[in-house]
Amino acid sequence: MTSSKFPNLGTALGDEVVTVTVGKEKRKFVLHKQLLCDSVQYFRSAFSAGAFKEGQESIMDIPEDEPEAFELFVNWLYRASLPTSSRSGDLHWLLSLYIFAEKLCMNELANKTIDAIQAMTSHPEIYLPLNMEVTKKIWRNTSPTSPLRTFCIHALVFELCNFEQLHEGLGRQSFMDNYDLIASWSYFKDNCDLYASFFIQLQKHSINDLPCDPSDLSLWTKCYFHRHSKGEICHN
Numbered sequence: 596m597t598s599s600k601f602p603n604l605g606t607a608l609g610d611e612v613v614t615v616t617v618g619k620e621k622r623k624f625v626l627h628k629q630l631l632c633d634s635v636q637y638f639r640s641a642f643s644a645g646a647f648k649e650g651q652e653s654i655m656d657i658p659e660d661e662p663e664a665f666e667l668f669v670n671w672l673y674r675a676s677l678p679t680s681s682r683s684g685d686l687h688w689l690l691s692l693y694i695f696a697e698k699l700c701m702n703e704l705a706n707k708t709i710d711a712i713q714a715m716t717s718h719p720e721i722y723l724p725l726n727m728e729v730t731k732k733i734w735r736n737t738s739p740t741s742p743l744r745t746f747c748i749h750a751l752v753f754e755l756c757n758f759e760q761l762h763e764g765l766g767r768q769s770f771m772d773n774y775d776l777i778a779s780w781s782y783f784k785d786n787c788d789l790y791a792s793f794f795i796q797l798q799k800h801s802i803n804d805l806p807c808d809p810s811d812l813s814l815w816t817k818c819y820f821h822r823h824s825k826g827e828i829c830h831n
Contacts, residue, residue, distance in 0.1 A: 608629060611629065614626075621656065624666075624669060630673070664688050667688060667689070667692045689708055690732075693705055693709060693743050712746070725754075731786060746809050
C-alpha cells in the first residue's frame with residue numbers, strides 16, 4: 596500500500612509520452628508527458644492540447660541545445676539530482692546544462708548545476724575551462740545578471756590576477772602588471788560586457804581584501820551563486 600505521505604510514482608509519471616529531439620543530430624528522448632509538463636512551464640505550454648504543433652503531434656525539436664546536456668536534464672527530471680563526476684571534460688556539459696536551465700527559467704536545476712560546477716572545480720586537478728570560446732558561449736546565452744556569469748567573473752579575477760608581484764617602491768601588491776594587461780586584451784577585446792564585469796570586480800579588491808576562489812565551498816554562503824524567485828525555497 597502506498598503511503599499518503601509520498602507521491603504515487605505512477606500518478607506523477609502519467610501514461611502519455613512525448614518525444615523531444617535534441618541537437619543537430621536530432622537525438623531522440625521519449626519522456627513522460629505529465630512529469631515533464633508538471634516540472635517545466637516551457638514544456639507545459641508547448642505540449643498543452645492543441646495550442647501548438649508540439650501539443651498536437653507530441654513531438655518537439657530543440658536543435659540549438661546539446662544532447663549531452665539534455666541527458667543531464669532528464670536525469671534531474673526523473674531523479675531530482677545530477678550525477679557526480681570527477682572528469683574535467685564533463686564540466687562542458689554542466690555549463691551547457693546551466694545555460695539550458697536558465698533559458699527555460701528552471702531555477703532549481705540551474706542552482707543544482709552551479710553547485711555541481713563549484714563542487715567539481717574544488718578538486719585540485721579540475722579547472723573551469725574559461726577559454727575565449729567558452730566565455731563567449733556563456734555570455735552569448737545567459738542574462739547580464741546570470742549567477743553563472745558571476746561565478747565565472749570571480750574565477751577569472753582569482754586566476755588572472757597576480758597577488759605576489761610588488762610594484763617597485765610602492766610597497767603593495769599588483770593585481771595585474773603591464774604584461775598581464777596586454778595579454779588579457781586578446782581575451783577581452785571582443786566582449787565588452789565581460790571586459791567591464793571583470794574590471795568592475797577587480798577594482799573591488801585590494802591587498803587587504805584579496806579575491807577568493809569561487810570553487811572553495813568554505814568561503815561562500817550556500818546561495819551566493821544561486822537565483823531564487825520570491826518565496827522560493829532553496830534545495831540546500
